[in-house]
Amino acid sequence: MFDALSSVPATMTAIEISRPGGPEVLVPAQRQVPQPGADEVLIRVHAAGVNGPDVFQRKGLYAPPPGASDIPGLEIAGEVVAAGSAVQRFKRGDLVCALVTGGGYAEYAVANQNVTMKLPAGLGMTEAAAMLETLMTVWMNLIQRGKLQAGESVLIHGGASGIGTTATMIAKAMGASKIITTVGSEAHREASLLLGADHAIHFLEEDFVTKVEEFTHGKGVDVILDIIAGDYVARNFQAAALNGRIVQVSVLKGPAKELDLFPLMSKRLTLVGSTLRSRTYQEKAAIIAELEAQVWPLIDAGQFKPQVYRSFALEHASGAHELIDSGVHFGKIVLTTSAHLGA
Structure with missing residues (x-):
């Protein structure tokens, strides 16, 4: 020493x-x-x-x-x-x-x-x-495991969190074509848009599946980064595009609920998760x-x-x-x- x-x-x-x-x-x-x-x-x-x-x-x-x-x-x-x-x-x-x-x-x-x-x-x-903790988590999950590419769309749940704000900046820097976040207040919506999101969904007042369909003209998003879990797991299947990738980072709302796996198969989705x-x-x-x-x-x-x-x-x-x-x-x-x- x-x-x-x-x-x-x-x-x-x-x-x-x-x-x-x-x-x-x-x-x-x-x-x-x-x-x-x-x-x-x-x-x-x-x-x-x-x-x-x-x-x-x-x-x-x-x-x-x-x-x-x-x-x-x-x-x-x-x-x-x-x-x-x-x-x-x-x-x-x-x-x-x-x-x-x-x-x-x-x-x-x-x-x-x-x-x-x-x-x-x-x-x-x-x-x-x-x-470091947040940036490494986002990089490992959004880029390495979610394989986000330039020109692809992404949905980031918890857009006001440390994970969400970091993911928004990384997705923008990596050339994502459309960045959509979910947030819990109008103040967070404005802040998320200012940070780089193209759309910020107030999840207490709007259904994120419906809004994603609207923002993507029915296609869905290519990558979803989720810290919520609970009922979001099944709804993520609905919001994902064909061959979409869903990455589970945390489980703030607990275990998945009423999970129908058929959309996972029919859309050829990939669902992965990890901890750092x-x-x-x-x-x-x-x-x-x-x-x-x-x-x-x-x-x-x-x-x-x-x-x-x-x-x-x-x-x-x-x-x-x-x-x-x-x-x-x-x-x-x-x-x-x-x-x-x-x-």
């Missing part, structure tokens, strides 16, 4: 899940600062993104993978303060963002060097902390390599920028979760530590 942790305290503030439940179960606690393994860096966290999997973990519905920290938080940005003996790419003082399997809601976190990257030029800590957290570091590194090649130039050109709705101090993580539960946000919510404030 090139740094003996001489400047790093023994303990830190972290957010624990005291019991499964609502936002109030997120409580600040004192924890030991983690020690980096041979191929890990220790990062003084400036900001951490808040994501849907954190909510599921808080509710007791999504356990961390074996060996991962029980502290929630999957994406961070900060400063490298120490590294393991096998780390070659980073040195003390490097500003980075990283994907972690847990432990992000803390003042310090360890990250494997393969899923750590230099802070992109033009992005601040809060923006960088709001990027359980993938190997090598798999995640391969995704990051594609992002560096294809998305980082978009960041440099100002064509892609994480949408940060609001930030909260780390100790107020419960407030951040109250906000994400409310659904009124557009884009990502971020936690910031004292390091971000210069303390």
